Every structure is written in structure tokens, then in C-alpha cells.
Amino acid sequence: MSSKKRTSLELFRLKKTLNTLADKEGRGTELVSLYVPYGKQISEVMNMLRDEYGTASNIKSTTTRKNVQEAIVKVQQRLKLFREAPENGLVIFCGAIPQNGAGSERIETYVIIPPEPIHIYLYRCDARFHTEHLQEMLREKETYGILLVDASGATLATLQGRRLEIVRELTSGVPGKTRAGGQSARRYERLREMKLNEYFTRVGQHANETFLPIENFKGLILGGPGPTKFDFEKGDYLNYMLKEKIIDTIDTAYVEEQGVKEVVEKAPEIMRKIRYIEEKKIMQQFLYEIGHDTGMVTYGEEEVRKALESGVVRTLLLSEGIDIVQVTVKCNSCGFEEKRTMKSQALTSFEQSLVGKSCPKCSAPALSIAEKQELIDNFAELAERTDTDVEIISGETEEGQMLKNSFGGIAAILRFKAQNT
Numbered sequence: 025m026s027s028k029k030r031t032s033l034e035l036f037r038l039k040k041t042l043n044t045l046a047d048k049e050g051r052g053t054e055l056v057s058l059y060v061p062y063g064k065q066i067s068e069v070m071n072m073l074r075d076e077y078g079t080a081s082n083i084k085s086t087t088t089r090k091n092v093q094e095a096i097v098k099v100q101q102r103l104k105l106f107r108e109a110p111e112n113g114l115v116i117f118c119g120a121i122p123q124n125g126a127g128s129e130r131i132e133t134y135v136i137i138p139p140e141p142i143h144i145y146l147y148r149c150d151a152r153f154h155t156e157h158l159q160e161m162l163r164e165k166e167t168y169g170i171l172l173v174d175a176s177g178a179t180l181a182t183l184q185g186r187r188l189e190i191v192r193e194l195t196s197g198v199p200g201k202t203r204a205g206g207q208s209a210r211r212y213e214r215l216r217e218m219k220l221n222e223y224f225t226r227v228g229q230h231a232n233e234t235f236l237p238i239e240n241f242k243g244l245i246l247g248g249p250g251p252t253k254f255d256f257e258k259g260d261y262l263n264y265m266l267k268e269k270i271i272d273t274i275d276t277a278y279v280e281e282q283g284v285k286e287v288v289e290k291a292p293e294i295m296r297k298i299r300y301i302e303e304k305k306i307m308q309q310f311l312y313e314i315g316h317d318t319g320m321v322t323y324g325e326e327e328v329r330k331a332l333e334s335g336v337v338r339t340l341l342l343s344e345g346i347d348i349v350q351v352t353v354k355c356n357s358c359g360f361e362e363k364r365t366m367k368s369q370a371l372t373s374f375e376q377s378l379v380g381k382s383c384p385k386c387s388a389p390a391l392s393i394a395e396k397q398e399l400i401d402n403f404a405e406l407a408e409r410t411d412t413d414v415e416i417i418s419g420e421t422e423e424g425q426m427l428k429n430s431f432g433g434i435a436a437i438l439r440f441k442a443q444n445t
């Protein structure tokens with residue numbers, strides 16, 4: 025299996041875990057987050073935890089005190105299993121999480137080995153888990169370019185995760201639109217055009233030099249006040265490869281650092297847009313294959329499962345939040361087992377319907393749910409075994425809605441034409 029694909033699924037899993045963890049809340053300030061980077065001595069971390077345990081004895085609320093200390097002990101126990109921090113470091117989340125309202129807290133512990141090295145050493149005890157550093161890391165892989173341009177000057181910047189770097193600031197040297205008295209209007213206009221062209225050429229060169237060599241360059245955001253940016257875009261100043269990578273053109277009030285910050289503020293929105301464009305592309309390919317009856321796609325839970333099991337799926341498409349669970353029903357008397365899938369809302373009533381129901385094999389009323397798994401996880405596992413890309417498609421585009429509503433939220437693009445069986 026190529027490491028790139030393994031990473032994409034790992035990232036998908038990690039993202040899901042982190043989202044779940046980010047939503048968890050403690051009763052009080054009692055959830056522990058610990059980040060240990062590579063090279064940090066475990067013994068040193070253990071000492072720090074011992075101190076924190078001591079400090080926690082000052083906590084007034086008995087429950088909070090007990091929960092914090094219990095969490096610290098659990099973290100110590102987990103940490104002891106490591107002689108040294110792994111190459112990418114190690115993150116532990118631990119704390120008492122209410123399971124079902126107040127008073128139902130249970131200590132939950134999560135040990136995460138990040139897919140890439142973490143560089144911070146952090147201990148936090150808070151009402152929530154501090155997952156943001158890992159979440160940031162997931163975003164950090166891709167770099168965006170920012171180019172602001174107007175008639176007075178230009179600014180080039182890169183944005184990687186949250187790291188913003190102003191690479192270069194240029195002044196245009198282009199004279200203003202109003203000429204001084206005594207000059208010929210036509211001559212002045214010509215001169216200005218020439219200067220503007222020189223300046224655009226200069227900006228284009230710097231942009232090509234700055235952005236083209238960047239690995240994982242995701243796209244260029246063009247900005248600036250007024251229409252100058254469009255003139256620049258239309259002209260032949262940017263390398264065609266860079267031009268193709270323009271993902272958005274936005275208005276900013278400024279062209280200097282302040283303007284860059286304006287872009288960064290809008291960045292999450294822009295990035296969501298990019299993801300939607302990617303999703304649209306994937307879905308359009310799927311719809312093309314369907315429309316042309318090429319036999320290169322399949323959809324629906326059963327069909328896709330079969331295709332996954334026979335290893336012919338290149339890309340697995342799953343609607344975000346399909347919310348279907350697979351349950352294993354087991355007879356506690358004869359061991360009979362059966363898998364069923366259903367919407368997760370239907371789970372409770374299904375579980376109730378098993379009470380007193382007789383087993384299809386031995387007729388004993390001994391059926392119960394032995395295992396539950398979200399279908400998305402179940403399919404992701406199948407995909408992992410067969411080197412399949414997994415794409416989670418949101419419902420934010422028309423195509424995404426179609427996947428959910430017309431194709432049951434589960435579809436696959438195949439490596440080669442499926443045999444009719």
C-alpha cells in the first residue's frame with residue numbers, strides 16, 4: 025500500500041476522532057491534554073505530572089479534585105508504556121466525561137500517535153480537550169499563495185496552516201492617474217501604461233519565482249482593492265501553471281500586510297470552497313460514468329461492499345453524515361450471528377424488538393446486539409485493506425446532495441470494468 029493513501033485514511037480517521045474529542049465537555053476543569061514531542065524525556069514528563077497531581081490536591085470541589093487526580097494517574101500509566109516518545113511524538117487526552125447527564129462521568133483515555141511530528145510540549149487541564157494543535161497540523165500540509173496587487177504596490181505571502189509569511193512587498197513606481205499641469209495628456213497616459221506594464225511584469229516574475237517551486241501548493245488567492253487585480257490576471261504576467269491555480273479573487277481594502285490579514289480571515293471560507301470544487305469534480309466523474317454506462321462505477325451499500333471486498337474500487341465515495349450503523353445480532357444460546365444495517369435513529373427500537381424474539385436457528389429468545397459499527401468506519405476499514413482512496417463528500421454541493429439522496433450516500437469509482445455476475 026502506498027504511504028500516501030494510507031495517510032489519507034489515517035487523516036480521515038484522526039479528523040473524525042478529533043472532532044469527537046473536541047465536542048466532549050467535562051463537568052468542571054478536569055480534562056487533561058498532554059502533548060509530548062520526540063526527544064522529550066519521559067521521566068521529566070512523569071515528574072511534571074507528579075507535581076500537577078500535588079497541585080490538584082488544592083482543588084476545592086471534591087468531585088473535580090478526584091476526577092483530575094484520577095485522570096493524571098491514568099495518563100501516567102499510559103505514559104509508562106513508552107520508553108521514549110515516538111518519532112512523531114505522542115498525545116494523550118484523558119478525563120471524566122459525562123456519559124448520560126451529570127453524575128454519570130466515566131474516565132476516558134485516548135492515546136494518539138500523530139501522523140506527522142508535533143513540536144510542542146504542553147500540559148493542560150481544562151473543561152475541554154485541547155485538540156486544536158493536532159487539528160491545525162492536519163490543515164498545515166498545504167500551502168496557499170496570496171498575491172495582492174493594485175496600482176500602488178503588491179504583496180506576496182504564503183499561508184501554510186496558520187503560518188503566514190509575507191514574502192515580498194513591491195512598490196509600483198506607476199504615477200497616479202492625474203498628471204501634473206503642462207504635460208500632454210496622451211503622452212502621460214502612454215507613459216503610465218508603460219510603467220504599469222513594467223510593474224505587472226515585475227510582480228508576475230516574483231510570483232512565479234515564489235509560488236511555482238512550492239511543494240503541495242494548493243492554490244493562489246488574488247486580491248487587492250479595485251479592478252487592477254483583474255487587469256493583472258487577464259494579462260500575460262503569470263506563468264500559465266500558476267494562473268491555473270488561482271482559486272479565488274477577492275476584494276480587500278488594503279494591498280499591504282493588512283490586506284493579507286483580510287485574506288487570511290476569509291481563508292477558511294475560501295478553503296471550504298476549494299474542497300467543494302474538489303468534491304464536485306469527483307462527483308462529476310462518477311455521474312459521467314453513470315450517464316455513459318461505462319460499467320466503471322457502482323453504488324448502494326451491498327454493491328459497493330461487494331466491489332470493495334473484491335478489491336476493484338479505486339475511489340470510495342461516502343456522504344458525510346450518512347449515519348448508518350452496522351450491527352451484529354448474536355444468539356447467546358447457539359451462537360448464531362447476523363449482520364444488519366440501519367439508520368442510527370432506528371437502533372433503539374431495533375434493540376427493543378429483539379427482546380423476547382426467538383432465534384431463527386435455535387428458536388431460543390436469546391438474541392442481542394453483540395457489536396455496533398458505523399458504516400462509514402466499516403467501509404473505511406474495507407477500503408484500507410485494498411488500497412482504495414476514501415472521499416467523504418459533503419452535502420454542500422448539488423452533486424453531494426445527489427450522492428446522498430439518489431445513490432444512498434455510498435458509491436464507488438472502479439479500477440476496471442466490473443464483471444457482471
Ligand SMILES: [Zn+2]
Pocket residue numbers: 355356357358359360383384385386387388
Ligand atoms: Zn440461537
